[in-house]
Amino acid sequence: MHKKSKIIAAIVAVFVVIGLVWLVRPLDGYIESPGEADDLSQFVKIDGKQDTSKGRYNITSVYLSRANGFSYLQTKINPHMSYAKSEDVMGGQSSEVFNEVQNFYMQSAIANAEQVAFKKANQEITATYRGIYVLSVSDTSHFKKSIKVGDTITAVDGHHYENSDGFIKYLANKKKGVRVTVDYLRNGKKGQTAGDTIKLPSSKSPEYPKGRSGIGIVLTDNVAVSTTRKVAVDPGKIGGPSGGLMFTLQMYDQLTGNKLAKNRNISGTGTMNVNGYVGEIGGIDKKVIAAKEAGSTVFFAPYIAPTKEILKYEEQHKTNYQLARDTGKKYAPNIKIIPVETFQDAVNYLETGKIIKTTDKVK
Structure with a gap:
């Protein structure tokens, strides 16, 4: 094999190896x-x-x-x-x-x-509303370091509602930067923290098409039922x-x-x-x-x-x-x-x- 052919073969082999590595490498x-x-x-x-x-x-x-x-x-x-x-x-x-x-x-x-x-x-059937279960906390939330995924929020400014809509509506029309106090449960233990409201981005919600105020958490209701x-x-x-x-x-x-x-x-x-x-x-x-x-x-x-x-x-x-x-x-x-x-x-x-x-x- 000529020297030039060997060089080409080596280059091809390198690209083949790189390709094979890319195919199996986790993305x-x-x-x-x-x-x-x-x-x-x-x-x-x-x-x-x-x-x-x-x-x-x-x-x-x-x-x-x-x-x-x-x-x-x-x-x-x-x-x-x-x-x-x-x-x-x-x-x-x-x-x-x-x-x-x-x-x-x-x-x-x-x-x-x-x-x-x-x-x-x-x-x-009997339903007991425990509060808001925290699914995630945004990086822009003032509660990023004090509220964790898995916490259950039981009150905001002392107000407890019977569904998450009540909490959302309480915060929705507040101005950005309003101080609020949050009560929560973590592993069965009570806690309390405070932080400012933030402006949340617009969404496909027909109720708040231009966005609303909140504390920057994704939530769902935490409910216990008995039948x-x-x-x-x-x-x-x-x-x-x-x-x-x-x-x-x-x-x-x-x-x-x-x-x-x-x-x-x-x-x-x-x-x-x-x-x-x-x-x-x-x-x-x-x-x-x-x-x-x-x-x-x-x-x-x-x-x-x-x-x-x-x-x-x-x-x-x-x-x-x-x-x-x-x-x-x-x-x-x-x-x-x-x-x-x-x-x-x-x-x-x-x-x-x-x-x-x-x-x-x-x-």
């Missing part, structure tokens, strides 16, 4: 892909009994895996895979804190599902709040005699608040694919009316329903994508087959 991000559509009857027991009816309600999930060069390249050719930076997935939290938050989200979703299902079924009929839920390793709607349907159908599913394979997603409203979630396109793989013929998708302001913040600049509908048309034509704003919308569809009228016109 600072995650790959999101379709997860599972798990039958909720295996997770939920009421009075010690599982649902044995032929119908099926599925909780859908998104699978997260650490990214490397090879999996990153896969996202360029596989429309059902996407890459997300670690900061966007974890929010700057450690994996331990992230998992703790996801677990609390799930427990909160289950508690809300119980409240809605039992009330709809006219069965007795006359024993409910046992074991979600396994599934975390997050997005299973709220499907848990509610599973519980309600079991409580009322399994009359809704009617032998159908039903999937869906969406958060559930105590008043029965369904909230948006992430990765809905991947959840539609998971539902398809599980053989579902119905998929419930959270619905909000699209506006130009809202679409700025939406995944792929489409609302949950729009993205689910478009994914279904292209990749899962045998699934009916059903828009729901409330738990009652889902019940109405399962009872009558009729969809509540919505509009996709951007306002």
